[in-house]
Amino acid sequence: MSKFYITTPLYYVNASPHIGHAYTNVICDCLARFRRIQGDSVFFLTGTDEHGEKIKRAADAENTSVENFVNSKVSVFKNLWNKLDISYDFFIRTTDNFHKETVGKAIKILFDKGDIYKAKYRGFYCMPCESFWTEAQVKEADGCPLCKRGVEEIVEDNYFFKLSKYESWLKSYLKEKPDLIRPRIRYNEVMGFLDNNVLEDLCISRPKKRVSWGIDFPADSNFVVYVWFDALLNYISAVGFDRDEGRFNSLWPADIQLIGKDIIRHHAIFWPIMLKALGLEPPRIIFAHGWWKIGEDKISKSKGNIVNPLELIEEFGVSALRYFLLREVPVGMDGNFSYKTIINRINSDLANDLGNLVYRVLNMAQKYFSGRIDAGNVNIPDSFNSSLHELSKEYAAYMNEVDFASALDAIWKFIGVMNKFVEEVKPWILWKEAKTDELKWFLFSLLEGIRITSIYIYPFMPRVSESILEQLGLVPEKDIGLENVLWRKRTFVIKKGNPLFPRIDVD
Numbered sequence: 001m002s003k004f005y006i007t008t009p010l011y012y013v014n015a016s017p018h019i020g021h022a023y024t025n026v027i028c029d030c031l032a033r034f035r036r037i038q039g040d041s042v043f044f045l046t047g048t049d050e051h052g053e054k055i056k057r058a059a060d061a062e063n064t065s066v067e068n069f070v071n072s073k074v075s076v077f078k079n080l081w082n083k084l085d086i087s088y089d090f091f092i093r094t095t096d097n098f099h100k101e102t103v104g105k106a107i108k109i110l111f112d113k114g115d116i117y118k119a120k121y122r123g124f125y126c127m128p129c130e131s132f133w134t135e136a137q138v139k140e141a142d143g144c145p146l147c148k149r150g151v152e153e154i155v156e157d158n159y160f161f162k163l164s165k166y167e168s169w170l171k172s173y174l175k176e177k178p179d180l181i182r183p184r185i186r187y188n189e190v191m192g193f194l195d196n197n198v199l200e201d202l203c204i205s206r207p208k209k210r211v212s213w214g215i216d217f218p219a220d221s222n223f224v225v226y227v228w229f230d231a232l233l234n235y236i237s238a239v240g241f242d243r244d245e246g247r248f249n250s251l252w253p254a255d256i257q258l259i260g261k262d263i264i265r266h267h268a269i270f271w272p273i274m275l276k277a278l279g280l281e282p283p284r285i286i287f288a289h290g291w292w293k294i295g296e297d298k299i300s301k302s303k304g305n306i307v308n309p310l311e312l313i314e315e316f317g318v319s320a321l322r323y324f325l326l327r328e329v330p331v332g333m334d335g336n337f338s339y340k341t342i343i344n345r346i347n348s349d350l351a352n353d354l355g356n357l358v359y360r361v362l363n364m365a366q367k368y369f370s371g372r373i374d375a376g377n378v379n380i381p382d383s384f385n386s387s388l389h390e391l392s393k394e395y396a397a398y399m400n401e402v403d404f405a406s407a408l409d410a411i412w413k414f415i416g417v418m419n420k421f422v423e424e425v426k427p428w429i430l431w432k433e434a435k436t437d438e439l440k441w442f443l444f445s446l447l448e449g450i451r452i453t454s455i456y457i458y459p460f461m462p463r464v465s466e467s468i469l470e471q472l473g474l475v476p477e478k479d480i481g482l483e484n485v486l487w488r489k490r491t492f493v494i495k496k497g498n499p500l501f502p503r504i505d506v507d
């Protein structure tokens with residue numbers, strides 16, 4: 001058993017979650033569930049980023065106190081995670097007292113080390129993105145490089161963190177660990193950036209006269225801590241940095257930190273350097289997923305093309321939505337979101353291939369043997385061998401590589417083999433000819449195949465997996481582990497339920 005510490009980014013609570021937030025958490029949940037059924041000790045962290053002027057303004061716009069505002073947004077996020085079956089172990093808020101204390105301590109450590117200093121700051125600020133840009137960046141993009149809106153020039157005193165001091169360390173560290181940033185395209189992007197730019201020190205304070213809602217800068221209450229510097233530290237404050245040494249040492253470094261590709265620089269440059277300066281190891285893997293787009297646009301609040309995940313769950317069900325997000329595009333690539341593609345996936349992969357198979361087989365077991373199948377011959381059908389073998393051999397590797405598309409491909413290949421087996425054996429003829437033993441072997445093989453399939457799909461669609469196991473007369477909590485994917489002699493006592501995925505009619 002090994003430990004597995006996985007994190008999502010902290011979501012900024014200035015608006016309600018959209019499909020992009022749901023996507024990150026579904027990816028993490030899938031990995032966390034996979035590691036749990038593999039027997040690992042998982043700590044799955046998610047949470048919310050609640051500081052910054054943008055949030056203060058959003059609260060003002062709703063005529064409410066900022067505390068009320070962030071509390072209400074936190075419940076919106078928690079409600080969505082609940083509806084999406086996100087099995088996080090801890091939900092951190094940057095307004096949590098222990099987190100604020102950790103941020104203060106971390107800054108003090110860096111200050112004492114000489115890695116933080118005070119100086120004049122000149123930059124161009126984009127309020128909606130809460131990002132500072134250099135003159136060159138603003139010129140090149142003709143505005144904010146992220147959102148293209150106009151920016152505001154600002155000159156003021158501030159505290160700086162010495163990113164530049166660690167530039168050459170970061171370069172050689174990443175060169176030694178080309179698998180730390182994934183997928184490869186993002187690694188290349190970060191290395192390209194480091195090769196073409198000199199790292200400037202990071203401004204990590206904001207004067208209170210401009211930004212009032214934030215963590216007080218230690219020893220200088222005229223300033224608050226820059227939201228990104230505050231938020232990144234959650235990954236160590238949540239697991240007890242400088243508070244609970246035993247716990248911290250047992251969990252850090254994080255095994256995988258999932259992010260969207262738009263925040264790669266914060267996570268692949270600032271974050272490892274902050275850790276290094278604090279005397280800590282960088283995370284083992286930073287994995288950046290792509291964007292869901294409608295047409296060519298990234299889905300985002302500012303563009304107003306939000307796809308509401310709650311409505312999608314309402315319409316298609318949580319399992320189908322999770323499956324679609326994890327199946328439609330390889331994690332790391334961009335995907336196009338449309339109702340047509342999600343309905344196609346549901347009808348062909350879920351209703352037809354999987355749902356229909358389970359429904360037919362359980363029906364036959366009920367009809368021919370009153371739901372009790374205890375075969376004498378439990379040999380694996382020859383046609384099952386190669387796809388089952390691939391699954392047992394490759395599944396864990398695909399999952400560990402976050403290659404969900406290949407894992408699902410391999411599972412669906414086996415489902416296809418089972419469907420073909422039904423067509424070829426023609427059980428109704430065996431029944432007519434009273435070939436009871438053969439018919440029992442046929443049904444046992446399919447039930448055992450379905451049982452094994454239900455374990456493999458658990459990380460993707462936990463509810464479906466549990467429902468199948470229950471219909472097979474098994475106990476999900478007991479029978480879900482990956483150690484159970486072996487073909488075994490057993491007696492099935494079927495408890496048939498409703499079809500797993502009703503087809504969706506398209507008109």
Ligand SMILES: [Zn+2]
Binds near residue numbers: 127128130148149
């Ligand atoms: Zn912007």
